[in-house]
Amino acid sequence: MSDRKIYLDNNATTRVDPRVLDEMLPFFCEKYGNPASRNHAFGWESEEGVDIARDRVASVIGADAKEIIFTSGATEGNNIAIKGVAAMYGEKGKHIITQVTEHKAVIDPCKWLEQHGFRVTFLPVQKDGRISMDALREAMTPDTILVSIMHGNNEIGTLQPIAEIGRLCKEKSVLFHTDCCQTFGKTPIDVNAMGIDLLSCSGHKIHGPKGVGALYVRRRNPRVRCEAIIHGGGHERGMRSGTLNVPGIVGLGKAAQLCAEGIKNGEVDRIRGLRDRLIDGILSQLDETYLNGHRTERTPNNVNISFAFVEGESMMMGFPEIAVSSGSACTSASLEPSYVLRALGVGDDLAHSSIRFSLSRFTTQEEIDHAVNRVVTAVRRLRQMSPLYEMAQEGIDLKEVQWAHH
Amino acid sequence: MSYSNQIIDHYQNPRNVGSLDRANSFVGTGVVGAPECGDVMKLQIQFDDNERILDAKFKTFGCGSAIASSSLATEWVKGKTLDEALEIKNTEIVKELALPPVKIHCSVLAEDAIRAAVADAKKKIAERNPAAAK
Numbered sequence: 001m002s003d004r005k006i007y008l009d010n011n012a013t014t015r016v017d018p019r020v021l022d023e024m025l026p027f028f029c030e031k032y033g034n035p036a037s038r039n040h041a042f043g044w045e046s047e048e049g050v051d052i053a054r055d056r057v058a059s060v061i062g063a064d065a066k067e068i069i070f071t072s073g074a075t076e077g078n079n080i081a082i083k084g085v086a087a088m089y090g091e092k093g094k095h096i097i098t099q100v101t102e103h104k105a106v107i108d109p110c111k112w113l114e115q116h117g118f119r120v121t122f123l124p125v126q127k128d129g130r131i132s133m134d135a136l137r138e139a140m141t142p143d144t145i146l147v148s149i150m151h152g153n154n155e156i157g158t159l160q161p162i163a164e165i166g167r168l169c170k171e172k173s174v175l176f177h178t179d180c181c182q183t184f185g186k187t188p189i190d191v192n193a194m195g196i197d198l199l200s201c202s203g204h205k206i207h208g209p210k211g212v213g214a215l216y217v218r219r220r221n222p223r224v225r226c227e228a229i230i231h232g233g234g235h236e237r238g239m240r241s242g243t244l245n246v247p248g249i250v251g252l253g254k255a256a257q258l259c260a261e262g263i264k265n266g267e268v269d270r271i272r273g274l275r276d277r278l279i280d281g282i283l284s285q286l287d288e289t290y291l292n293g294h295r296t297e298r299t300p301n302n303v304n305i306s307f308a309f310v311e312g313e314s315m316m317m318g319f320p321e322i323a324v325s326s327g328s329a330c331t332s333a334s335l336e337p338s339y340v341l342r343a344l345g346v347g348d349d350l351a352h353s354s355i356r357f358s359l360s361r362f363t364t365q366e367e368i369d370h371a372v373n374r375v376v377t378a379v380r381r382l383r384q385m386s387p388l389y390e391m392a393q394e395g396i397d398l399k400e401v402q403w404a405h406h
Numbered sequence: 407m408s409y410s411n412q413i414i415d416h417y418q419n420p421r422n423v424g425s426l427d428r429a430n431s432f433v434g435t436g437v438v439g440a441p442e443c444g445d446v447m448k449l450q451i452q453f454d455d456n457e458r459i460l461d462a463k464f465k466t467f468g469c470g471s472a473i474a475s476s477s478l479a480t481e482w483v484k485g486k487t488l489d490e491a492l493e494i495k496n497t498e499i500v501k502e503l504a505l506p507p508v509k510i511h512c513s514v515l516a517e518d519a520i521r522a523a524v525a526d527a528k529k530k531i532a533e534r535n536p537a538a539a540k
Contacts, residue, residue, distance in 0.1 A: 311444055313469040317409070317417055328444060328469070337444065349441035385423050385473065387448035387465040388441060403440030404518075 006367045009323045010205075010301055011154050011182060011358035016251070017207035023254040024209065027247040035244050036235065046246050053253025057214045060256045061180075061199060062190035069215040069236040070249050074181040075105040076229075077200030077215035078148075080239060081177040082109040084226030085146050085198070086118055089175070093145040099123040099131050100343045101156075106148055106179055119143070125343050128294040129158030137168060146175045151189070152182040155327065155340040155356060156293030157302025159187065166195025175224060181205055182299050185259025186268060191216060197224050203248060207361065208255030212248030215240075262361060271359050272300035274368050278357060279303055281372035286379055288392070292341060292354060301359040306341075306350040309389035310382040315355060318378030322371055327354035349388075349398075409470060410504035416474035421481050424463040426450040431530050434488075436522025439515055445472045449479060449519035453527055457488045464519075471509040475499050475516035488524045 007015065027049055033042025035050045054065040071077045086096065098110050100122045110120045121139045123131045131149065140147075147169050152159050162178050169176035177198035180189060184201035191199060199216040203209050217239065218224045232241030262268050275298075283289055288308035304327075307315065312326030327338030328351070337351035346354070357371065383389040388398060409417075425448075426433045432453055439446040445468030452461040462480035466473045478499055483491040499505070499513035 309467060311468050311472075314417070314473060317414075317470040347442065348444075352441070352444040385420060385465055386467045387437065387446050388467045390425065390448075390465060398441060403442070403446070404438050 004321065006322045006371060008357040008359060008363070008367075008371060009325055010360040010363075011157075011299075011356060012325060013204045013210065014207045014360050015362060016204075016209055017255060017258060017361075019258060020208055020251045020254045024247045024251040027250050031246075035246060036233065046244075049246055049250045050244055053249045053256075056253040056257040056260075057201075058216075060185055060189070060260045061196075061216060062192055063216050064219065066237075067191075067216050067219050069217055069239050070244060070252075071200070071213045071215050071240055072211055072245070073204070073213040074103075074179060074200045074202035076240075077202075077213050078103070078105045078177075078179055079109050080215055080226055080229050081198040081200060081217075082106065082146065082148055083113065083229055084239065085175055085177070085224070086113050087227030088225045089145040090118070093143040095119045095121070095141055095143040096146045096148065097121045097123060097136065097139050097144060098148045099125060099150075099160075101125050101129060101153055101158075101340045102148070102150055103154055103179060103181070106150065110148070123149075125158075127344055128297070129153055129156050129292075129340075129344055130160060130294060130297070131165075133161065133164055133168065136165065140168075140172050140174060144172070144174050146177060148177040148179070150179040150181075152180070152187065152299035152302070153293065153340065154182050155338060156304045156344070157182075157298040158293040159183070159297045159299065161297075162196065163194040169197075170195045175222075182302070185256055185262070186271075186300055188263060191218065197222070198226075203252040203255055206255045206259050209248050209251040212245050212252045214252065267361055268300050271361065271363065274359055274363055274365060275300060275303055277365070278359075278368050278372060279305070281369070282375055285372075285376045289379075290346075290350065292344065292346060301363075303357040303359075304341075304354060305357075306346060306354040307379050308350060308353055309386045309392060310379055311352050312355055314382055315353075315375070315378050318382065319371070319374040322374060324358075325356045327356070328352045412503045413470055413474040413505070416477040416503070417470045420464075420473060420477040422461075422463050422477065422484075423465065425465065426452055426461065426463050431534055434523045434525075434527025434530065436519045436524070436526060438518040438522050439468070441467065444468060445512065445515055447472065447476045447515055447519040449476060449483075449516075449523045451483055451488075451491070451523045451527060453488060457527075457531070459483050459486055459488065459491060468512065468515075469509070471503065471505055471512040472515065474503050475505070475512045476519060478502060479516040479520055483520060483523075488527055491520055491524055494520055 033046040035047035037043030058065040202213040292304040312328030341351040464476040496513035496517040
């Protein structure tokens with residue numbers, strides 16, 4: 001089995017489900033009309049494909065189809081939501097609240113707004129990755145117009161209490177945006193029950209194609225308006241101009257439908273079971289190994305573990321047939337260890353030692369068992385080569401050592 | 407980024423992994439790097455009265471390139487005198503392992519580890535023979 005490749009990097013992107021591809025294919029060479037062409041059959045059949053997709057996406061989150069704006073992905077959805085709300089409601093207030101462990105697609109638009117007259121509060125997180133509701137309440141001022149807090153974290157899987165956040169935002173009449181890139185179709189979401197005003201998601205995280213996503217924008221109680229970022233033909237209620245990516249949108253719709261079924265038919269429970277099998281399999285066999293993120297309030301497919309005394313990239317070299325990712329600086333372009341792990345108070349040493357495994361509907365128990373064995377073997381071998389492990393075995397407190405920083 | 411065959415070879419079959427007795431007066435130990443930075447190398451050399459390096463061992467916490475750099479360093483210092491070992495340059499390690507630019511710091515760390523181990527060895531020689539050290 002060791003020559004078979006195993007993909008456990010589904011928080012990065014996923015394999016397109018063949019059923020999604022089948023649904024998309026006719027929209028390339030047969031039904032290629034522009035859905036904005038209102039006066040011929042080519043346009044109508046394209047529009048029908050888009051309408052079905054809009055219904056399917058809306059139904060995953062309990063929304064109305066009219067509230068769905070198609071985008072190029074969650075990065076664009078986050079940008080429209082944050083910058084668009086800021087531009088529309090900037091007269092009312094200049095304060096936005098988010099948190100330190102957001103994806104860069106939320107943090108960077110917020111930082112951009114800071115340079116354009118807005119004040120942004122980046123809430124810290126607790127050890128388990130959750131924000132404190134008290135801290136959120138205290139951060140709110142009469143000037144606050146938007147709270148943007150993600151549902152499930154892409155690195156550590158921690159789920160934020162979005163229903164509570166939504167309730168507080170309603171109470172304070174502040175708009176609530178949530179990046180649901182990692183939870184859309186994996187965890188039950190109801191925009192009305194949870195008080196969500198804007199929600200972004202992405203096709204390629206749910207076995208749909210890359211380059212397509214959706215933004216939910218509430219139409220009543222309250223009616224939310226976003227200034228456009230991309231101007232043009234006034235598509236998507238004027239919030240996102242540009243000819244619709246019909247095959248992508250059709251694929252996103254099918255992917256959303258399959259995910260909604262997966263929540264109901266036990267598929268997500270099976271993935272969650274494999275997630276726990278992976279966590280338990282590793283933690284029960286290796287000491288000084290820590291699960292990052294919340295143990296239970298966690299996306300069903302994410303595992304993030306720090307293996308003390310061994311470095312992430314060297315671990316990944318130990319099981320090259322398994323695709324995972326690491327919080328180690330050695331695997332990132334920035335040469336800094338993961339800012340998300342740092343925000344939890346995980347030391348830089350343990351951030352360098354972290355591996356993220358992320359599962360999907362295509363993951364099998366056999367693959368998980370193989371991964372557990374390979375990881376345990378690689379970590380044991382590398383610990384025998386690690387001066388830190390040797391020092392720890394000798395009873396030396398690594399925190400007390402005077403290291404020659406370089 | 408893919409790894410060169412040389413890096414993979416040293417990673418899979420590291421030379422001279424292990425430890426020598428730090429307290430032995432004919433053993434020099436160098437520990438460089440920091441856990442927060444993602445690499446720590448420990449390089450040890452055993453030398454004789456003629457300052458010739460008879461054996462070398464390493465342990466490394468770090469990426470595959472760091473492991474390969476230190477493994478190669480132990481191979482290269484063996485048989486050299488302490489002063490000859492100091493002539494090993496990180497650029498030679500870069501060349502031998504075909505390290506990509508982002509991994510050059512691994513070779514620098516390996517050179518530092520050699521220097522630290524040799525410095526410790528020379529310190530022990532001086533302590534053993536205060537007159538000769540002058």
